[in-house]
Amino acid sequence: MRLIKYFTLVLLTTTMTGQELQSQKEKNLWNDFTYDIGNVFGGVGYSYSRPFHWKGNDWANFGYLTGGTLLLFTVDDEFIDWKNGFEQDVPDLIKDYGNKYGAPENNYMLTGGVYLAGLFTKNEKLRRTGVLLISSATAGGFLQQVSKRIIGRARPKSGASSATFDPLHLDRVYDYDSFPSGHAMLAFSNAYAIAKQFKSPWVKGALYTVGMIPGLVRVIDDFHWISDVAFSTVLSIFIVESIDKYLDSKYDEKYNDQKPKNVSWNLSFGPNTLGVSLHF
Template identity: 50%
Template sequence: MLKSLSILFLLLCSAFTLAQDSLSNDPPETKWNAFKYDFANIFKGMGHSYTRPFHWQGKQWMQFGGFVAGTALVYTADYETSRFIRANRESVPTWLRDYGEFYGSPQYQMIAAAGVYSIGLFTENEKLRRTGVLLVSSTASTGLLQQVLKTVVGRARPESNLGKDTFDPFNSNRRFHSFPSGHAVTAFTAAYAVGKQFKSPWVKAGIYTAGAIPGISRLWDGQHWLSDFVVSIVISVATVESIDRFLDRKYDNKYNDEAERQAHLKDKKTSWDLNIGAGTIGLALRF
């Protein structure tokens, strides 16, 4: 993960250097100021996402409690779901498993995020620039968080055959880095941030599906439990939503027009609904 962040930093620095040389009709300091402003917002957005729990009130804590309860129910079935998913691995096309492994790799997500931002900066497209800032900030935020959680929690991977209840915090052996799924976190963070740029629910569904495959591929390979995957998706959504709200106050242009942006700022609320019934567990996120 540290290597991936180093790659991201170098790419952003390259973006600044190239930006100074591109579009020579504009004063270099204009792009320099834009880069400084964006770079500051990337780190401020990360800090904003990490500090949100300190600002939660009663309703948010109740929603979090519902999420924990739902995750606990998934956890109880981790062994059975893992056995079933791994048993059907060979029925999944090889190209799909390879795609999941490749696309979910953190370094590729970092490169893609920096690439989107660079294009927005070069072309002076503020909407694309803002999208790039959201991608970079969200990817870096979730990437660091999942790396810390892996180390602190120390959950054994399914392939270790030590059971779903085995935890060895601060064990550097990768066999104890099951929670959460790095592939699921990084891939779905990018997919969710990109999906927010489109209005069509079908386009969103396609993008979210593509972003979920890397995490699912890790279940096939016995690298993570289902509860690891579920928590990873929630971390991705919560982080992107948090940073997106922060950036609403920093940029004038968004993925929608001005009228929709104002409505988005006024009505944007996130809520969690946990539905539990006979043989059914449902967790719905509305935003």
């Protein structure tokens, strides 16, 4: 009987030791990398599938977004005329930042840098942030490239009005690829995702402000209408939120574990009201 207990103890000890070694073996750089890349594509797919799962409030927010965009559409030309009065007063530094930061190549340098820092330092929270940044940029970037070709809206610098369209092209038609704004979408996606790391509303507000600069600069430089930028900014929030929800089930590390669970974004739209509100 003692012999049986002895062999049972040895077997259990060997099994537990083997499991521990296997667990340590699995926690290597390559496995973390492949796991994260899988979550990047999983997050993109999850964000694209969300409209099939929307409920009443989700459709209401999408309706507000559509209605708000159409409302701004009616004043696009007037806004371009208005901004021409102070365009020359905007510092070149702000313009350079706005035009270069939102470009895809620079965007992926930032997002990739954040992710690699988390990967090599074995910081799961930073890894997750990098995955959120990359997947949000990929989802938004692909969506806006396809939308540009389908919609074919004229840019302000083309000289055409905001209601001019040349839709349904497989190839990109320059000067007719205004809607939506890729710079605004990529820049604000980054700002919104990074702001999730902080609890302070002042830090969040500062990051949101910096994230909106590229979109506004693109309006000032006649690359986009204000409705392009507004739509792209709000859409980037939807994308980041959906992917972040997906990543909750993939990583143990959460953002600000003590934050309220009922944090939500809502759009408000009325005869004299258009806005985005954060409830917490």
